[in-house]
Ligand SMILES: Nc1ncnc2c1ncn2[C@@H]1O[C@H](COP(=O)(O)OP(=O)(O)OP(=O)(O)O)[C@@H](O)[C@H]1O
Ligand SMILES: Nc1ncnc2c1ncn2[C@@H]1O[C@H](COP(=O)(O)OP(=O)(O)OP(=O)(O)O)[C@@H](O)[C@H]1O
C-alpha cells in the first residue's frame with residue numbers, strides 16, 4: 001500500500017446540497033511533490049481534510065469509500081494519531097494560530113508529539129531562522145501582517161517533520177520571493193528526506209517548476225493526473241496559462257512553433273533562442 | 282480627480298513603526314496597485330483610507346475630509362474596503378443577507394437592493410450558495426462574498442486587500458473584469474497585491490512599498506518593468522519583462538520592453554521581420 005491511498009472516496013457536507021468530492025481515486029508515495037489544482041469550490045480543501053481525518057471525524061456528512069494514510073485506515077484512526085504522520089497547513093493561517101507568541105505557536109505541536117525539550121528548542125530555532133521570523137518570536141499572531149502569519153503557520157507544521165506534508169494554498173499571502181523560498185524548502189524536503197508533499201496552489205507560475213506530478217480537479221472529481229506539462233495542456237481551460245505559455249501559443253498560432261509549452265521564462269528563452277535561427281531563414 | 286490624499290503619514294503599533302512618512306494620491310477613474318514585501322505596511326496604509334486607523338503624524342483626506350474628523354461609518358459610504366482576511370467582515374446568517382446588509386444600511390430601497398444583490402452574486406459566481414451560511418463557504422468563495430458585499434453598495438472608492446489570493450484563474454479574470462467596470466464608471470480602485478501578473482493586467486499606476494515607506498510610484502508599465510525596483514521590494518518581475526531581459530542577455534534585443542504576452546509576441550514578430558529583411 002502507498003503512503004496515501006484513496007479509493008472511491010465521496011463526501012457530502014451535512015447541509016451541503018451536493019457532494020463536495022466524488023469517487024476520488026488517488027494514491028501517492030514518498031518523495032513525490034504533487035500539485036493539486038482546480039477552480040475555487042471544486043473540492044480541493046475537502047480532499048485534503050480526508051488526509052488528516054478532519055473528514056469524517058470532525059465534519060459531519062456522508063462519507064463513502066476507503067482512505068489510508070501511512071497504512072492507517074482514516075475512518076478508524078483518531079486524528080491525533082494521524083497527526084503524527086500528516087502535517088497540514090490550512091488555507092486560512094489566522095484561524096490556525098491561537099497562542100500568545102510565535103515561539104509558543106511553533107513549540108506547541110512539538111510538545112504534543114512528546115519530543116524532548118532540547119529537541120523542541122533546536123527545531124524551533126531552526127524554523128525561526130529558515131523563515132526569517134527570529135525578530136518576531138515574541139509577537140502575538142494577531143500582531144503580525146497577513147504574510148507573516150502565513151509564514152508562522154507553515155513553519156509550525158514544517159517543524160513537526162511529518163512524512164506527509166499537506167499545504168492548502170500556503171503562499172496566498174506571501175510576497176513572490178518568500179513564496180518561492182517556501183516552495184523550494186518544501187521541494188528540498190521531498191527530494192532529500194522523501195517527504196510526500198501534497199500542495200494546493202493557484203499560483204502556477206511559482207509552483208509548477210517544483211511539481212513532480214500535477215493533479216487537476218473539477219466539480220469534486222479528479223479530471224487529470226500525471227506529468228505536469230501534459231496535464232497542463234489538458235486543463236488549461238480550468239487553470240489558465242502563465243504569460244509565457246500564452247506567448248508560446250500566440251507564436252504557435254502564427255506558425256512559429258517551439259518545443260514546449262514552457263513552464264518558466266528560462267525554458268521559454270532557451271527554446272526561443274534555439275528556434276530563432278531557424279525562423280530567420 | 283484626487284479622491285484620497287495621504288500626506289506624510291506616520292503610524293506605529295505600540296511604538297513599533299509601520300508607516301514612516303507615506304505620501305500618496307488615489308484618483309477616481311484609476312486603478313492603483315500597492316505592492317511590496319510582507320510586512321511592508323500595505324494593509325496598515327489602506328486601513329487609513331476608511332479611517333479605521335488614524336495617522337499619528339501627517340493626515341489623510343478623503344474627498345477633502347480629514348479622516349480624523351469623520352467617523353468610520355461616514356467614510357465607509359465613500360470608501361469600501363475588502364480586508365485581506367474576509368472572515369473579519371462576514372457576520373450575516375446567509376450569503377444573501379451579507380450582501381443586503383450594507384445596502385440596507387446605506388438606505389437603498391429593498392427592491393433595488395434585491396436586484397443589485399442578484400447581480401453581484403452572479404458576478405462573483407455565488408448565486409447558487411445564496412442561502413448558505415458564509416462560514417460554510419470555501420475560502421475563495423468567502424473572499425468573493427466580501428467583494429460582492431462591497432460592490433453591492435457601490436462606494437466611490439473600492440479598496441481590495443489581496444483580491445486574487447486564493448482565486449482560481451477564471452475568478453481572477455472575473456475580478457479583473459469587475460475592476461475594469463468600476464473604473465469605467467469613474468470610481469477609484471486600490472488593490473494591494475503580491476500577484477505581479479494580475480497587477481500587470483489591471484493597474485494604471487503602481488506604488489512599491491518596503492519598510493513602511495513608498496520606494497517607487499509611477500505608471501504600471503514603467504514600474505513593473507523596472508527590475509531593480511521590483512527586486513528591492515521582494516517581488517519577482519512579471520514573466521514577460523523577465524523573458525525580454527533574458528533574451529537581451531542572449532543577444533536578442535527587443536525595441537520596447539513588453540509587459541503583457543500580446544506585447545511580447547508583437548515585439549518578437551517585428552524583430553524577426555526586421556532581421557529577415559536584412
Ligand atoms: N462546512 C461546509 N459545509 C457545507 N458545504 C461546504 C463546507 N465546506 C465546503 N463546502 C462546499 O463544498 C465545496 C468544496 O469546498 P472546498 O472548500 O473543498 O473547495 P476548494 O476547492 O478548496 O475551494 P477554494 O479554492 O475556494 O478554497 C464548495 O462548494 C463549498 O461551498
Ligand atoms: N496589530 C498589530 N500589532 C503590532 N504590529 C502589527 C500589527 N499589525 C501589523 N503589524 C506590523 O506592522 C508591519 C506592517 O504590517 P502590515 O500588515 O501593514 O503589512 P503588509 O504590507 O500588509 O504585509 P503582508 O503582505 O504580509 O500582508 C509588520 O511588521 C507587522 O508585523
Ligand SMILES: [Mg+2]
Pocket residue numbers: 044045046091168419420421
Ligand atoms: Mg480550499
Ligand SMILES: [Mg+2]
Pocket residue numbers: 145146147323324325365
Ligand atoms: Mg497585508
